[in-house]
Amino acid sequence: MSKTCRSSLKLSITAVSSDQYVPKVELKEYLKVSDTIYEVDSEAEHGMTFSRLLNYKYSDALKKMDPDHLVALVTEVIPNYSCLVFCPSKKNCENVAEMLCRCLSKDFLSHREKEKSEVIKNLRDVGSGKVCPVLKRTIPFGVAYHHSGLTSDERKLLEEAYSTGVLCLLTCTSTLAAGVNLPARRVILRAPYVAREFLRRNQYKQMIGRAGRAGIDTVGESILLLQEKDKQQVLELINGPLENCYSHLVEELTRGIQSLFLSLISLKIATSLGDLYQFMNGTFFGVQQKILLKEKSLWEITVDSLSYLTEKGLLQRDSCGTSEEAQCCFHITKLGHAAFKGAIDLAYCDILYRDLKKGLEGLVLESLLHLVYLTTPYDLAAQSEPDWMVYFRQFSQLSPAEQNVAALLGVSESFIGKKASGQAIRKKVDKNIVNRLYLSFVLYSLLKETNVWSVSEKFNMPRGHVQNLLTGAASFSSCVLHFCEELEEFWVYRALLVELTKKLTYCVKAELIPLMEVTGVLEGRAKQLYSAGYKSIMHLANASPDVLVRTIEHLSRRQAKQIVSSAKMLLHEKVETLQEEAEELLRLPADLPGLGGSDTEEV
Template sequence: MVGGLSGFGMELGFLVEEYAGSKGRIPPIKRRLKKSLYIATIEKGHNLVNSLIETGQISNLGLVVVDELHMLGEGSRGAILEMTLAKILYSSKTTQIIGMSATLNNVGDLQQFLKAEYYTSNFRPVELKEYIKIQDSIYEVDSKAENGFAFSRLLDFKYSSSLQNTDPDHLIALVTEVIPKYSCLVFCPTKKNCENVAEMICKYLNRDYKKLKEKEKQDLIKDLTNICNGKLCPILRRTIPFGIAYHHSGLTSDERKQIEEAYSLGTLCLLTCTSTLAAGVNLPARRVILRAPYVATDFLKKNQYKQMVGRAGRAGIDKAGESILIVQEKDKELVQNLVHSPLESCYSSLHLEFNKGIRSLLLSLVGLKMATKPEEVYQFMCGTLFSIQQQLLPKEKSLWDVTVEVLQWLKQSGLLKERANGHSDQNGQHNLEITPLGQATYKGSVDLAYCNTLYKDLKKGLEGLILESCLHLLYLTMPYDMISQCIPNWMIYLKQYSCLSPGEQQVAALVGVPESFITKKASGQVIKKDVDSSTVCRLYLSLVLHALLKENNIWDVAEKFNLSRGFIQTLLNSTASFSSSVLHFCEELSEFWVYKALLTELTKRLTYCVKAELIPLMEVAGVLEARAKQLYNSGYKTLAHLANANPEVLVKSIEHLSRGQARRIVSSAKMCLAEKAEALQEEVEELLRIPTDIPPNHASL
């Protein structure tokens, strides 16, 4: 999105600033000459709104566009989105909010919450026809037909008995009706199933498929091998010559980007993918096939189904789009209910996980001084989606009861307190004040479940911080919510521990994982005194990132720890983001002053995880490590070099770079350079500005 809009920004004179992961200045630079367009994730958008309220700039926010508005009902991210919108509505009368979604049901609740007008349209650039397949029969989804399905046709494909056993769902028949002339997406329930289906289809395809766009496919294989330091997944090596690849979170960002580009250009005609592609990437197809009505082991929800089938139909390319859901006889009734049921309603997520969202919201309200009395907090709560949907409340409790209960919990947890002078208002209500720990928690956007643990860990770290390498800092910034995804391999744990220097081994002892424990675990011995499992997992994951920062080779690290490349990249991105949060947490607590400089540098290393000379190029939207290396080796060594590049020359200099990509890269580089120049100019003007409280005859430069 940043790359796509930078071109408009350069032409029309506005700045495009990215707020994602650890990127984005909080508070943002106050622009006087140019307006800024912030492209933000939900979490960073919330931080941005908090900082605008705190610095009195919220009224300068002209327009907020929320894509996929139905995410309001999706767990903790939905709660953060609701907090953000509620704060904007409460604190600014001039900001316009536009929400967009293709999968919303209870629009009335959202209209009331956002005080909004409602516009809807059934227009679709390319008509979509929905089908289901049971055995070798295909039925069109038709609400007027008996049982909701109208018979369409029988599959016309001759299967041998061995092929029937290998492909009982007739996937090969379904995809070969479309590819290679048109594109096709096959959604699979799991990552492993994606890989298996891609291989199975290639095994039975005609060899003639290999002859189509042969050079482009070989170039893609070469590109993927280059970005992976000479290595390539053997499955991709076998499937790409047929124009087929898998796409899921087990791939690195660079690999996914290359595969997406190749699919968009027609080099690849078929992707086997997981449901995440439906919501996150704009890769439409002539035909979308749903391998099963499941995501992992969970039956599809209507919203998920609509997101997936909505990929069918390429505007400007195809005249039609169709989806086929493969159904087993046992699931027929469930699928009938699925395709004909209304979309799921969108419900507030603030109350989930023991009022986790409400706790976080009320803490920040007091921290931002938007509300300092229980009555004021309650007034704010009356403007949330949660208040409109009061059926979500326990029967015996009112919204006021929940508000008071959460404020009490925040006081007991040491995050809020009543004002020291003890004065109360005429209703006997005490003013509320945020504690230093509460301030650090909300400023760092730290999960309230972990704030006390983080404080204790950082405090303990000060007793003996080991800076021989970054291992100790990595442990302190390891996200607590990644622990649940970690099952240590004890032999690997011992081997990697043995490779550490004596100083690094001391880190393990300091955090509470002695060598004897790892040795006994690796040898299968019974341990009488166990070690805290979360500490063990955090150290193990820290060893993964420690190896990655040393080697800058995700393939080698994945092999060493027997983990997927995609998991390691997710771990890296999550730790970079949490490191940024811990940095803001420490900035609010003077006792942690020593961490500020250390975490600033660590966050930068985690964000880019490349050699220092490539970092300026990777600040450009759409430039990942592989592309940065290509640009650097071709002489584009700085942001200024790239901003002044001719896209036509860039296409000739960089292998497999399309004109569109070249234009976007140059536009993004220009935008990045303009943003930096603007920031420096603002700084100069700020330094030269005469304070208003100094008499004119005393002002001097």
């Protein structure tokens, strides 16, 4: 390379580097006690220094509504800059959003008014014609809440509106601090608590880390609101070290290691006791074993985990012809392979096997309820608590076939009625089965109505939770399907679960499912296409993008081309699959009855 070329290259690199350089955004941390704001200063005697008094004229009525002076703090930055207010609970998010909007000046209504109206319209579209009353009242002021009670479509719309400045303030829970890139000029922590738990330093750092927009703002601010009684604990929190980071395996000391061993043996990465122990020594958990392990050694945990998997019938010990314990080998059984293929949580593997086995004795196929129950996630059932009045109301509306399902599971209407009326119950009933049946009622209603909002109202359950249940059930249904594919005794479930998984995945009327398989087609678009006469993948594959744009409302040419292209690709894949199946049939031996040989000749 010539000297001139090298100089040019050096100049180019320098130019690119300078263009991409974004100055570091300064983050200032503040604490608010009563109406006094202090700046966090680790070098100061008490860890903080006086900054200013909050100067805001409050009427007596406003003082009662907003004793923490949130209105004063947020109006210093919004609507020109963005603000996040972290709240301890989901309900508090909604209450704070409404309180702020009752106190904000009417001038906020005129800021980007058209775009805020569009946000409400879009929320109505994704909500099947419904909008949350709280959001309907707060969005005109540029304010919204954000927590897990929202559906994924609602969260996406609100995040986009906030990112573009249409919304200037979000009241949110701590979950927004991780995984969602929504920075702000000012972050306010409503209290040093997450639910009832006192804030941990890593949570605090994660939340205040939202403050400051690199490349947009030159400064970011965080303000933690606290009571005098929490002052000392907060000072220890903000000036103390970050919590230690430990291996995730320590939280799931047995289940995590057992699942890891099952995967290692199934993939033949390590199959002997010695190799598995050596592998564990090389993990983060192995590095931390002296800190984490008090009662048992890593060797003992390795041996115990393998013994558990062997006792459960997931692994089998081989006779390796050596007396050395470290050299004994293991191989995976059919049940273990099914659990591995289905990614089944080992805590529920034997329960799933037992439920599926019992289902073979009397599977109720007059309705989908029995199958839905079998694919309702165990972990979600363990975390839920039914609304007993709703449970009883739904139970009393069951058809005879659906009542038969409940009877097979050992859950009676009288039991639910007693729980709903608060009566004492002597007869023991498996709580996990009762809870799981309740969630299966939610899913069953959802499959019949295909409307998250109506099911949410019927079961008095946040719509986001209903949607999360549906997503979890679709995923678990797919896992159970793979589990059954590996075990011949469960052959009857295979075709049934293929269709059920599709229903749970798309949760739309049966005629829309083929259209939903096409990339870029969601429920609303599928309804438009079906109404316009595009009722199958073949219809879409043969469609003209120009005609689609003219026929389907709010469809851009780029989207139309993507839909047609995706439909063609999907159709091509289906044709290839059918061709492979046909070729496989043609390769069958000629002497099979009905496929050649003497039988065919006689016919």
